[in-house]
Amino acid sequence: MDLQTLILNLSRYWADCGCIIQQPYDTEVGAGTMHPETFLRVLGPEPYRVAYVQPSRRPADARYGENPFRLGRHLQMQVILKPSPDDIQGLYLKSLEAMGIDPSVHDIRFEEDNWESPTLGAWGVGWQVLLDGMEITQFTYFQQAGGIDLAPMTAELTYGLERISMFLQRKDSIYDIEWGGGIPYGQIRLTDEREASTYGFEVADVDMLRRHFEDWEGEAVRCLEHDPPLVLPALEATLKTSHLFNLLDARGAVSVTERVGLIARVRANALRAAKAYTEQREAMGWPLGNALEAESQEKGAV
Amino acid sequence: MASFLLEIRTEEIPANALPGARRQLQNLFAKHLGDAGFTAFQTTVLSTPLRLIVTITDLPQKQDDRIEEMTGPPSRIAVAEDGSPTKAGLGFAAKAGLPFEQLGRLETEKGEYLAATVNHVGRATSEILAEITPAILSSLRFPKMMRWGLGSFLFVRPVHGIVALLDDEIIPFEAFGITSGTTTVGHRVHSPQPFEISHADRYSETMAQHSVMVDPAERRRNLEITAQHLASTVGCMVHDDPRLVAEHVELVEWPGLIVGSFDRDFLELPPEVVISTLRHHQKCLILEFGDGTLQPFFLAVIDRKDDPEDLIRLGNEWVIRARLADAAFFFSEDRKLPLEDSIAGLERVEWHRVLGSLEAKAERLGRLAVTLSGQLNLDLSTESLCRAARLVKADLTTHMVGEFPELQGVMGGHYLRLEGADEELWTASRDHYRPVGFDGDSPASELGRVLGVADRLDTIAGLYAVGEKPTGSRDPLGLRRAAQAIVKVIIDTGWALDLEKIVAEAVYGVADQATEDIETVKRAVTGFMADRLRRWLTDVTGVAGDTADAVMASGWFNACETVARAEALESVRSNDSFRALALAFKRVQNITDGKAEGDVDSSLFEHTEEKELHDAVLEFHATLERLLPEHRVTEAFEAMIPIADTLDRFFIEVMVMAENNEIRANRIALLKLLGRDFLTLADLSILQIDGGE
Numbered sequence: 001m002d003l004q005t006l007i008l009n010l011s012r013y014w015a016d017c018g019c020i021i022q023q024p025y026d027t028e029v030g031a032g033t034m035h036p037e038t039f040l041r042v043l044g045p046e047p048y049r050v051a052y053v054q055p056s057r058r059p060a061d062a063r064y065g066e067n068p069f070r071l072g073r074h075l076q077m078q079v080i081l082k083p084s085p086d087d088i089q090g091l092y093l094k095s096l097e098a099m100g101i102d103p104s105v106h107d108i109r110f111e112e113d114n115w116e117s118p119t120l121g122a123w124g125v126g127w128q129v130l131l132d133g134m135e136i137t138q139f140t141y142f143q144q145a146g147g148i149d150l151a152p153m154t155a156e157l158t159y160g161l162e163r164i165s166m167f168l169q170r171k172d173s174i175y176d177i178e179w180g181g182g183i184p185y186g187q188i189r190l191t192d193e194r195e196a197s198t199y200g201f202e203v204a205d206v207d208m209l210r211r212h213f214e215d216w217e218g219e220a221v222r223c224l225e226h227d228p229p230l231v232l233p234a235l236e237a238t239l240k241t242s243h244l245f246n247l248l249d250a251r252g253a254v255s256v257t258e259r260v261g262l263i264a265r266v267r268a269n270a271l272r273a274a275k276a277y278t279e280q281r282e283a284m285g286w287p288l289g290n291a292l293e294a295e296s297q298e299k300g301a302v
Numbered sequence: 303m304a305s306f307l308l309e310i311r312t313e314e315i316p317a318n319a320l321p322g323a324r325r326q327l328q329n330l331f332a333k334h335l336g337d338a339g340f341t342a343f344q345t346t347v348l349s350t351p352l353r354l355i356v357t358i359t360d361l362p363q364k365q366d367d368r369i370e371e372m373t374g375p376p377s378r379i380a381v382a383e384d385g386s387p388t389k390a391g392l393g394f395a396a397k398a399g400l401p402f403e404q405l406g407r408l409e410t411e412k413g414e415y416l417a418a419t420v421n422h423v424g425r426a427t428s429e430i431l432a433e434i435t436p437a438i439l440s441s442l443r444f445p446k447m448m449r450w451g452l453g454s455f456l457f458v459r460p461v462h463g464i465v466a467l468l469d470d471e472i473i474p475f476e477a478f479g480i481t482s483g484t485t486t487v488g489h490r491v492h493s494p495q496p497f498e499i500s501h502a503d504r505y506s507e508t509m510a511q512h513s514v515m516v517d518p519a520e521r522r523r524n525l526e527i528t529a530q531h532l533a534s535t536v537g538c539m540v541h542d543d544p545r546l547v548a549e550h551v552e553l554v555e556w557p558g559l560i561v562g563s564f565d566r567d568f569l570e571l572p573p574e575v576v577i578s579t580l581r582h583h584q585k586c587l588i589l590e591f592g593d594g595t596l597q598p599f600f601l602a603v604i605d606r607k608d609d610p611e612d613l614i615r616l617g618n619e620w621v622i623r624a625r626l627a628d629a630a631f632f633f634s635e636d637r638k639l640p641l642e643d644s645i646a647g648l649e650r651v652e653w654h655r656v657l658g659s660l661e662a663k664a665e666r667l668g669r670l671a672v673t674l675s676g677q678l679n680l681d682l683s684t685e686s687l688c689r690a691a692r693l694v695k696a697d698l699t700t701h702m703v704g705e706f707p708e709l710q711g712v713m714g715g716h717y718l719r720l721e722g723a724d725e726e727l728w729t730a731s732r733d734h735y736r737p738v739g740f741d742g743d744s745p746a747s748e749l750g751r752v753l754g755v756a757d758r759l760d761t762i763a764g765l766y767a768v769g770e771k772p773t774g775s776r777d778p779l780g781l782r783r784a785a786q787a788i789v790k791v792i793i794d795t796g797w798a799l800d801l802e803k804i805v806a807e808a809v810y811g812v813a814d815q816a817t818e819d820i821e822t823v824k825r826a827v828t829g830f831m832a833d834r835l836r837r838w839l840t841d842v843t844g845v846a847g848d849t850a851d852a853v854m855a856s857g858w859f860n861a862c863e864t865v866a867r868a869e870a871l872e873s874v875r876s877n878d879s880f881r882a883l884a885l886a887f888k889r890v891q892n893i894t895d896g897k898a899e900g901d902v903d904s905s906l907f908e909h910t911e912e913k914e915l916h917d918a919v920l921e922f923h924a925t926l927e928r929l930l931p932e933h934r935v936t937e938a939f940e941a942m943i944p945i946a947d948t949l950d951r952f953f954i955e956v957m958v959m960a961e962n963n964e965i966r967a968n969r970i971a972l973l974k975l976l977g978r979d980f981l982t983l984a985d986l987s988i989l990q991i992d993g994g995e
Contacts, residue, residue: 069628083451086462089313104491107604107614110351111553112316114446125448127314132617133584133602141448141460151453170620172627252650259652292452 001100003165004180007053007077010159013098014051014079017091022052027236028243031056031117032078032158036235039120039270040277042082042145042154046288051079053161057243059200059250065186065193068173069163072196073189077159083152083291084141092129092139092157100168107132115140119242119263121147121271124156134167136160146274152291200250209248213262216240220269229276238269304469306358306431307502309486310439311463314351317552319444319458320518324349326442327356334434339365340427348506348516350555352490355516357505361468365424372398373408374416381416391416428468435466436477455479463487467502488512489555491606513607514555525550525557529601532561533589536599541588546581554605561589562619566598568626571633572716578706579625586622632701641717645692647699657764657815660695666764666811667691671756673807678797680748687752693718694731694753711735726750737790739783740842744794751791756808758784762830763808766823767816771830785834792861793838801831802859835861845872848990855985863933870936871984874943875991883946886953887986890973893958899978900971906964911948911955912972918948919976926979938983945976 001009015021025035032054033039041048054076062072079095081088089110093103110127115138117123126140138158142150162185165177175186220237223230245262248254254262281287315323324347331345340361348355372394374380380391387395387402395402398418408417444458451460455478466473466482475482484498492513499505509516515524525547533540550557568576573596580586580600587601602618609615648660657663668691675682697703697714706713715732719725726747733745734754745751762781765771772781792799809824816823835858839850845868853867874880907913925941958973960966980986 067628067631069624083453084460086451086460105611105613106617107558107606107609108490109553109605110314112314112318125446132614133621134617141450143448151449153448153450153453155450166624167617167620172624255650260655 001165001168002178002180003075003161003185006099006161006165006168007075009098009100010077010095011051011053013095014049017049017081019049019051019079019081022050024052024054025239027239028057029054029239030058030242030246032076033117033120033122033156034239034242035078036232038078038080038156039122039145040231040235040274041080042142042150042156043148043274044278044281044286045152045290045292046082046281046286047152047291048080048082048288051077053077057246059196059246062193062197062200062250064197065175065190068175069166071162071174071189072193072200075161077157077161079157079159080154081157082154084155088155092137095157096131099164101131110139113138119266119270120145121267121274126156131167134163136164136167146277147271148274148278200247201252204247204251206248206251206253209244209251209253213241213244213248216244217265217269220273224269224272224276228280231273231277231280234269234276235273238266238273241269242266303360304363304427305502306356306361306427306473307465307467307499307505308354308356308435308473309463309465309499309505310354310461311465311486312352312354312457312461313459315349315354315458316446317351317549319446320349320351320552323354323442323444323458327354327438330438330441331356331358331434334438335361335430338430338434339368339424349518349552350514350516351553352555353514353516355505357502359503361427364426365430367424368422370420370422372418372420374398374405374418376412377407377414377416394418428471428473431466431468431473432475435473435482436475439477465499465505467499469503470501489514489606492556515557518551521554521557522547522551525559525603528557528559529587532559532601533599536561536563536589536597537591538589538597538599539592540601541590543581543587546585546587550585550603554603556605556607558604558606558608560602560604560609560615560618561599562602562615562622563599564619564622564626568630569596569598571626571630572712574709574712575629575633575702575706576626578709579629580622582706582708583625584618584622586618629702629705632705636700636702636713636717637720640721641693641696641700641714644696644699648692648695651699654764654768656768656817657812660698661692663760664692664695666760667695667753667757670760670804670808670811671752674756674759674799674804675752677804678752678799680752682749682752687749690727690730690749690753691756693727694734697731737787739786740790740838744791751795755788755791758788759804759808760811763805763823763827764812764815766827766830767809767812767818767820769818771826781830782834785831786837788831789834789838789861790842793865796862798860798862800859801835801861802828805831832858835864839865839868843868843872845869848988849875849984852984852986852988855988856981856983863935866933866935867939867983870939873936874939875989877943879943879946880939881991882950883942884986884989884991886946886949887977887980889953890949890977890980891985891987894970894974894977897970897974899974900967902971902975903968906968908965909952909956911952912969915945915948915952915976916972918945919972919979922976923979926982930982935983942980942983949976 011021022037029035035054037050037052041050055073056076057073059072061070063070085091096103109130111130113128114125115123122145124140124142128135129137129139136159140156142154142156144150162174166174169177171177175184175190177185179185179188216237220234223234223237245266327347328345335343343361344359346357374394375390380388380394382388391402394416395405398420400418406417408415447456447458449456457478461478461480463486464477464480464482465484465486467484472484473482485496486499487494487496489512499508506516515521529540576596577588580588589597589599589601591597600622604614648664651660653660653663668688671687671691672684675687694714697717698710700713702713703710711734712732715728718728718731726749729746730750730753733750734757736742737744745754762784765779765781805827806824809820809827813820832854836850836854839845840847843865849868849872853864853871858864902916904913904916922941922945926938929938956969958969960969
């Protein structure tokens with residue numbers, strides 16, 4: 001199964017499970033979790049189901065296209081189910097069938113792997129899912145995001161699409177997997193990985209990055225202090241600062257002591273954006289509904 | 303007699319949470335049932351990653367009936383003049399659960415009291431279980447707990463089903479929003495359909511029919527036997543790894559195993575890299591020849607009985623090939639530049655939030671190593687120590703150690719060796735994190751020992767200085783193990799090191815970063831080291847706790863010499879005369895305690911026993927001066943023994959507390975003189991000797 005068929009099949013499957021099929025966010029992010037469709041939607045009582053592919057940029061992980069397993073930008077398929085359904089593990093195992101994997105002839109394991117993002121003030125507990133010894137999915141029950149305790153709880157599934165493709169296609173290098181129509185991944189992405197590595201490790205203008213960090217940080221604060229707060233613009237500006245931090249870090253320009261401070265600055269705005277979002281949605285009367293109230297009404301009726 | 307079964311079905315519980323959960327369930331059921339008056343029952347707690355299981359056998363169907371004789375308040379308080387009950391009388395009646403008129407009277411020496419005979423009818427066991435089980439479940443604690451769905455419940459993972467039976471009868475209760483019943487499911491692959499448990503006694507057998515091995519001990523036996531068998535099919539033995547096996551036991555409902563292979567070329571990587579890849583990343587059991595050489599095979603544990611289409615083996619082999627290729631890539635990347643070039647990167651890696659970067663750590667390490675080497679008069683130059691301090695830490699910035707942190711030191715050793723560094727240097731890098739606590743060998747070279755000890759001293763001093771000392775069972779940074787390793791290296795090597803002095807140097811080395819008072823830190827770290835040395839004496843040297851205390855009371859800063867004294871004292875203390883001596887010495891201590899020392903004037907002696915003792919003390923003193931420089935400690939302790947009789951006679955014949963001030967002071971001075979020489983070896987008054995006063 002080529003990469004694009006994998007994406008299409010997973011999208012189709014999760015759409016059939018009631019997910020909105022979203023598109024990648026058009027701001028650089030380090031993980032699908034930072035997409036507002038995850039980071040903001042998990043907040044508050046509104047139920048939501050969404051799936052999307054998110055190209056995730058991690059400049060420090062780039063390897064000039066020389067390492068067959070590591071990329072500076074990789075694709076994540078992100079699935080968000082809120083509240084987490086009772087049969088979530090069953091739904092997940094069925095998604096493997098959409099990938100052409102018959103769970104009855106494989107060894108599928110859920111091994112503890114908890115997740116934490118200091119930058120987003122978020123953490124969750126869960127597993128890495130192993131297929132015949134290969135990690136194919138990160139499975140997390142979010143417990144907190146934006147520093148806010150969550151209720152209802154969200155289940156997040158993150159499929160590492162290149163790794164899964166390598167495994168399904170039994171290729172020894174990411175660059176050899178077939179993307180679609182017989183075209184290998186390397187044809188489409190190798191040059192881009194090399195250039196991004198050179199840029200991130202050698203060329204990126206540190207002074208400019210620092211300036212822009214300050215600028216976008218200020219912009220995030222301005223959006224947050226606008227009356228009423230501009231939630232999405234504030235989050236976007238914060239995501240910019242997060243990416244700029246990652247670039248500075250890859251460039252080796254962040255000292256040990258500075259690192260903690262910069263992360264704390266990104267986090268502060270992420271937390272404020274999260275709070276502003278919940279206030280905005282509450283003021284709107286939770287337009288998508290209130291899962292917690294629906295539950296208590298049901299109980300009342302019994 | 304009836305049997306109780308409880309099965310809590312969940313999503314995969316983390317392996318490290320299961321042993322604790324079993325212990326808690328065992329204790330909580332024992333306690334709650336004990337409180338309810340049950341005695342002879344047997345509790346067994348089992349688990350799989352997907353279930354917590356409690357079985358209790360030999361339970362009666364109900365509690366025994368119980369007759370309780372209650373005594374209430376005095377009648378004069380409880381009964382009014384007119385015979386009607388007062389508030390106190392009514393209160394007692396309510397407590398006894400009887401109408402006031404049915405209460406009895408009890409005559410005592412102190413007057414008449416209200417009394418009642420209450421017949422407690424035993425409650426049904428099922429009723430009690432229905433009450434205590436949900437209470438126990440809600441009191442279980444796990445290292446990390448979570449919420450799911452609407453967030454109403456807190457547990458280790460979402461709960462999906464509860465079976466609760468007393469024999470064949472449901473124990474009804476609700477927990478985690480689920481009502482208890484009889485339905486469960488079998489193995490996820492082999493038997494996913496729901497089915498009923500008909501009777502508590504048939505649970506294990508029924509689960510086995512549905513491909514779930516519920517007993518961890520049985521899974522373990524099964525795994526070990528299958529592993530040995532499979533290893534022999536490829537002519538290998540299983541590398542002994544009880545911890546990994548114990549983890550696998552908690553990770554599967556049915557322990558399956560497959561044998562796989564990888565390309566022999568990967569065996570050209572350092573063996574530690576191959577082992578880390580297989581073991582830490584893939585949790586595979588390692589296969590080797592009888593001589594310990596690695597072979598290109600592995601065993602992977604799977605949670606099922608079979609590999610019906612051979613896909614699982616192929617998948618695991620693919621993953622392991624990819625992992626090994628990745629490691630090979632890192633190895634060749636790291637080898638592109640000499641390790642020396644990585645030193646520049648130390649500054650960019652934080653070692654500790656307050657104590658600074660790895661560069662700062664290596665700088666302090668170098669300085670302390672120079673001091674240590676100086677104190678030991680070792681032939682190591684300042685330049686070579688400072689350079690080595692950075693080089694042995696340089697591998698922390700390499701790709702390989704980034705990927706396999708457990709290979710710190712080992713990788714540096716390989717890189718330095720391949721670059722043609724001195725054996726002393728590359729083995730120092732390889733060895734300086736060893737031993738781990740008291741386990742393992744000390745570093746092979748002097749350089750490795752100096753760096754290893756200095757590194758750990760700096761770590762302990764640093765963390766104490768910023769208020770991160772270990773407390774109770776919490777020692778996340780392994781400071782106890784670090785201190786134990788220091789003790790072991792000193793003793794293994796036979797270093798005549800003054801621990802108090804070197805601890806002080808280590809503490810002064812972190813003074814600039816310290817958030818605590820430096821003198822307090824120094825005392826605390828010194829005490830911490832004393833504690834670890836005592837542990838060595840009792841656990842490794844194998845002496846009694848009071849032997850350790852007795853010799854340490856006479857000084858312990860020189861660890862090797864302390865061990866020698868402890869061994870000597872332990873060997874002589876069972877001698878009868880020595881026991882008598884220790885008892886007499888207690889008397890010496892009591893009499894001379896707090897008294898000033900003075901010169902002994904033999905012209906003031908009135909008894910021959912005084913002169914005899916004085917001669918014995920002088921002779922003992924001379925013996926010590928002769929033996930101790932030659933470290934003949936056992937003989938020194940043995941030389942004490944003949945004094946026992948002399949001292950005994952002295953105490954019989956001589957009244958120490960004489961009327962005459964001069965004579966009294968002279969006798970005290972004599973005992974004090976004896977005490978001083980004895981105390982250079984040990985404080986015998988600390989020994990707990992049978993037949994003591």
